[in-house]
Amino acid sequence: MMLTPAIILLVIFVLIPIVYGFYLSFHRWDGFNSPEFIGTRNYIRLIERDDVFLKAVTNTIIFAISVVLVKNLLGLFLALLVNQKIKGVIFFRTALFLPVTLSFVVIGLLWSWIYNPTFGLLNAGLELLGLDGLIRAWLSDQATALGAIITVDIWKWTGFHMVLFLAGLQSIPKDLYEVAIIDGASAWTRLTRITLPLLAPVTFISVLLSLNGAFVRNFELVFVMTDGGPNHTTEVVLTHLVTQAFRFGKLGYASAMGFALFVVVAVIAFTYIRIGRSGTYNF
Amino acid sequence: MASAAGHKNPDIFSDLFSKHFSGRLKLLLVYAILIIATVQTIYPLFWMVFGSLKTDADLFNNVWGPPRTMIWQNYIDAWRIADLGARIGNSIIITALSLTVLLIVSSIAAYALARLQFPGRQAIFLIILATMMIPPEVTVIPLFIVVRTLGILNSRFGLVFVYAGTSMAFSIFLLRGFFMSIPPELEDAALVDGANRLQVFWYVVLPLARPGLATVAIFQGMFFWNEFFLAFIFIRQAELQTIPLGLVNFFYRYSADWTLYFAALSMVTIPVIVLYVGMQRWFIEGLTAGAVKS
Numbered sequence: 001m002m003l004t005p006a007i008i009l010l011v012i013f014v015l016i017p018i019v020y021g022f023y024l025s026f027h028r029w030d031g032f033n034s035p036e037f038i039g040t041r042n043y044i045r046l047i048e049r050d051d052v053f054l055k056a057v058t059n060t061i062i063f064a065i066s067v068v069l070v071k072n073l074l075g076l077f078l079a080l081l082v083n084q085k086i087k088g089v090i091f092f093r094t095a096l097f098l099p100v101t102l103s104f105v106v107i108g109l110l111w112s113w114i115y116n117p118t119f120g121l122l123n124a125g126l127e128l129l130g131l132d133g134l135i136r137a138w139l140s141d142q143a144t145a146l147g148a149i150i151t152v153d154i155w156k157w158t159g160f161h162m163v164l165f166l167a168g169l170q171s172i173p174k175d176l177y178e179v180a181i182i183d184g185a186s187a188w189t190r191l192t193r194i195t196l197p198l199l200a201p202v203t204f205i206s207v208l209l210s211l212n213g214a215f216v217r218n219f220e221l222v223f224v225m226t227d228g229g230p231n232h233t234t235e236v237v238l239t240h241l242v243t244q245a246f247r248f249g250k251l252g253y254a255s256a257m258g259f260a261l262f263v264v265v266a267v268i269a270f271t272y273i274r275i276g277r278s279g280t281y282n283f
Numbered sequence: 284m285a286s287a288a289g290h291k292n293p294d295i296f297s298d299l300f301s302k303h304f305s306g307r308l309k310l311l312l313v314y315a316i317l318i319i320a321t322v323q324t325i326y327p328l329f330w331m332v333f334g335s336l337k338t339d340a341d342l343f344n345n346v347w348g349p350p351r352t353m354i355w356q357n358y359i360d361a362w363r364i365a366d367l368g369a370r371i372g373n374s375i376i377i378t379a380l381s382l383t384v385l386l387i388v389s390s391i392a393a394y395a396l397a398r399l400q401f402p403g404r405q406a407i408f409l410i411i412l413a414t415m416m417i418p419p420e421v422t423v424i425p426l427f428i429v430v431r432t433l434g435i436l437n438s439r440f441g442l443v444f445v446y447a448g449t450s451m452a453f454s455i456f457l458l459r460g461f462f463m464s465i466p467p468e469l470e471d472a473a474l475v476d477g478a479n480r481l482q483v484f485w486y487v488v489l490p491l492a493r494p495g496l497a498t499v500a501i502f503q504g505m506f507f508w509n510e511f512f513l514a515f516i517f518i519r520q521a522e523l524q525t526i527p528l529g530l531v532n533f534f535y536r537y538s539a540d541w542t543l544y545f546a547a548l549s550m551v552t553i554p555v556i557v558l559y560v561g562m563q564r565w566f567i568e569g570l571t572a573g574a575v576k577s
Contacts, residue, residue, distance in 0.1 A: 002399070002480075003407065006392035006451055013448025014414050017422035017429055024425060031428075081317055086310065094563050095321045098328075101559045101566060103509030105527035106552055109534060109544070110331055119541065121330050124346035159324070163571050216420035220511045224531060238420055242516075245424055255424045262421040269416040 018262065024255035031251045042256035053257065055232045056240040063150055063236060064214035070154050071210050072203070075161025080195075082162065083169045093166070097159035104156070104217075108224030111152045115139050115225075139226050142233045149221050149234055161206050168202030169195070204276045211272060215265050237261055331552065334545035335361075342542055354542065361533075361546035369522065370529035371551075377439050377514075377525055378507040381446040382500055389451055390496065393458035394484050398467070408459075411452045419449035423516055430517060442517050446507050454499050461495030462488060501569030508555075526551050 025042055027035035046053050082093050099107065114121045115138035123135045138148045172195065180190050196203075219238040222228060228235040228243070237257060245254035334342055335357055336350040345351060362368070395401075396408055419426065426445065427436075435441030465488060473483045489496070511527040518524055524532060533547055559566050 001401075002391045002395035005388045006455060007407070009388060009444070009448040009451050010411070010414065012429060012433075013426065013445060014417070014419075014422075014452070015410075017419075017425040018417070020428065021422050021425035024428075078317075078320060081313055084313065086313065092317045092321055093567075094560065095325050097563075097567055098556065098559065099324060100570065101505065101555055102552060103511065103527050105509075105511050105530050106548060109530060109548055110327055113334070113541075113544075114327055114330070119343050119346055121327065121347055128347070155324070160570065163567055167571055212416060213418065216418045219420065220527075223511075223515075224534075238512075241423070245427075246516075251424055251428070258421050258424050262417065265421055266417060270413075273416075 021255050021259050021262070024252050025259045027252040027255075028250075029252040030249045035252060038252070042253050043260070045253070046256060046260065052232050052235060052240055053237070056235040056237045059146055059234060060215055060218065060236045060238075062146065063153070063218050064211075066150050067153050067157070068207060068210045068214050071157050071161050072206055074154070074158045075206065076165045076199075076203075078158065078162040079165035079169055083166055093163070097163055099156045100160045102156070104220035105224055107152060107156050108221045111148075111155075112139060112225045115148055140230050142230050145226055145230060145234045149218075149225055152221055152225070153218065157210070161210065164202055164206045164209075165199065168199045172198045208269075208272060208276070211268065212265075215261065215268075328552070328556070331545055332549050334542060335549040337542055337545075339542060342545075357542045357546040358550060360540075361543040362550065364540075364543065365529055365533040365547045366521075367526075367529065367547065367550060370524055370526045373439065373523060374508060374525040377442055377446070378504055380439070380443045381507045382504050384443060384447040385450060385454055385503060386496060386499060388447065389454035389499070390458050390489065390492070391484065392451075393455045394462050394488060396455065397459045397462035398470070399480075411455055415452040415456055419445075420512060423513075427516055437518060437520050437523065439518075439523055442514060445513055445517060446510070449513075450503050450506070454503060457499055458492065458495050461492050465491050497565070498569045498572045501565060505566075505570070 024035065026037060026039060028038050028042075029035040078096060082089050082096070113119070117123060117135075117137040117140075120138075122138065126132065126134050136144060138144050176194050176198075177190060180194060185193070216238055218236045219242070222234050222236055222239050226234045228239045238261070241254045241257045241261075244250045244257070330347065333349050336353045336355070337345070337357075338350075338352065338354055341351050396404060396411075430436050430441050430445060433441070435444065469487055469491075470483045473487050474480075478486070509527065510525075511531070514525050514528050515531075518528060521532070530547060530551065534544055
C-alpha cells in the first residue's frame with residue numbers, strides 16, 4: 001500500500017517515542033540496567049525539589065512569550081513599511097529576510113562575539129554613540145543574559161514574519177482602501193478596520209508558527225551562547241533535560257521533563273488552533 | 284512616489300502620519316527606519332567577514348571597522364583545523380539523503396491521502412495533523428533509545444531517518460493540499476488509457492506538483508542543513524559531524540583563535556548567503572508558502 005513507508009516512519013520516530021517517553025517518565029533509569037518503576041516520583045521531584053527546573057520553566061516561558069509577541073509585532077510593522085511602492089524596497093525585503101536562512105549555530109556564535117566584552121561590536125557601537133554607561137559583559141551579566149539571547153532569536157526570525165504579513169497585506173483588495181478614503185476614513189481607521197481584520201488568517205498562522213517552536217527552539221542559542229549560565233539565568237527546560245540525561249545519566253527523570261514539555265506544547269497548540277477555528281479563520 | 288501620490292495611494296502606512304508630517308518628511312522617516320533595520324541586520328555579517336581577515340591585534344583594537352591588512356591565511360588555517368571539508372561533505376550527504384527519503388515517502392503517502400478511498404483514511408490524516416504540531420525535541424530521550432535499539436546511533440543513516448521521520452507529517456500535509464488542487468480529470472484520462480495508479484502518480488501528478496515539491500525541498504532542506512539539536516544527540520563521532528556540530532566543536536577546542544573562528548563562520552555562511560541572494564524568490568516563496576499552505 002502506498003501509505004506503508006510513511007506509516008512505518010511515523011510510528012517508529014514519532015508515535016513510539018511519545019508513548020515510550022510516557023512509560024519512561026515513571027521509571028528510574030540510567031539507560032543500561034533495567035528501568036525501575038518509581039510511580040510519580042520523577043514528577044514530584046521536578047515540582048518540589050528541582051530549583052533549576054523551576055528556573056528553567058520560568059525562563060522558557062519568558063522566552064516564549066517575548067519572542068512570539070515581538071517577532072509578530074515587529075514583523076507586522078516592517079511589513080507595513082516594505083509594502084509601499086518606494087525605491088529600493090526589494091533590497092530592504094531581501095536584506096531583512098536574510099537571517100532566516102542562517103543556522104542557529106552560526107547566529108549564536110556570531111552574536112556571542114558581538115556581545116563579547118573585549119572585541120564585541122555591541123560595546124564598541126555603544127562607545128561610539130557615547131553610551132559608555134551601558135557597556136557590559138552582556139552574556140555573563142545575570143541581569144542581561146536571557147534578554148540578550150531572546151534578542152538574537154527575534155533578530156533571526158523577524159524577517160520571516162515580515163514576509164508572511166507582507167503576503168497577507170498584498171492579498172487585501174486595493175479598492176477597499178479607495179472606498180474608505182472616499183468615505184473619509186483616517187489612516188488609523190483604515191488600519192484598524194480594514195487591514196488588521198483582513199490580516200486575521202495570516203496573523204493566526206504567523207503566531208502559530210512562532211508559538212510552535214517558542215518552547216523548544218531555544219536549545220541551540222542557549223547551548224552555544226551561555227550553556228545555561230550564568231548561575232542558570234538562561235537555563236531552559238531543554239538544556240536542563242539534556243544535562244540530566246546525557247551528563248548525569250538520568251533518563252527516566254529527563255523523560256518526565258520531556259513529557260511535561262510535550263503536554264504543554266500540545267495543549268497550547270491545540271487550544272490555539274481550536275480558538276482560531278472558532279474565530280474568523282478556518283483551519 | 285508615496286509622498287507625491289498623497290491621498291491617492293492606498294498603502295496604509297504611507298499616510299498614517301499624514302496629518303502630522305508633510306509627504307517628504309514622512310518618506311524620510313520610513314527610509315530612516317528601514318535603513319536602521321537593515322544595517323542592524325546585515326552589518327553583523329560584514330563584521331564577521333571583516334573579523335575573518337584581521338590579525339588578532341586588529342580584531343581587538345579596530346573593533347568595528349574593516350581589516351587594515353587582509354590575512355587570507357586565516358581561511359586556510361581555519362579550513363584545515365576545523366576540518367571543514369569533511370563537515371561540508373557530511374552536511375551535503377545527510378541533507379540530500381534526508382530530502383530524498385522524505386520527498387519519496389511523503390509524496391506517495393500524500394497522494395494516497397488526497398485521492399484514494401480506503402478505510403482508516405480519515406484517522407490516519409488526523410494523526411498526521413496532530414503530530415505535526417509536536418516538535419521532536421520533546422521526545423528526544425525515547426527517540427534516542429529507539430535509535431540506539433535500532434543500532435543506527437552515531438551513523439549518517441540514523442540521522443537521515445530521524446530527520447525524514449520527524450518531518451514526515453508536515454511534508455505529507457503540505458503535499459496533500461497540493462495534490463488536491465490538481466484537477467483529477469487528467470489522472471482519470473490516464474487511468475482509462477490503462478495506466479496504473481503508480482504510473483499515473485509518477486508521470487502525470489508529480490510533474491504537475493513540482494512547485495509543491497520545491498517548497499518542501501527548500502523548507503526542509505534548509506532545516507536539515509542548519510539543524511543542530513538532533514545531530515548533537517545522535518552523532519558523536521567527529522568524522523560524521525555536520526557543519527553546525529563541527530563549528531561548535533571547533534569553537535570549544537581552540538579557545539583563543541578568534542580570527543580563525545570568524546574565518547570558519549564566514550566560509551560556511553557566505554555560500555548560503557550567495558545562494559539565497561541568487562535564488563531569493565525561491566527561498567522566500569518556498570519558506571513562506573511552506574508556512575502559509577499549512
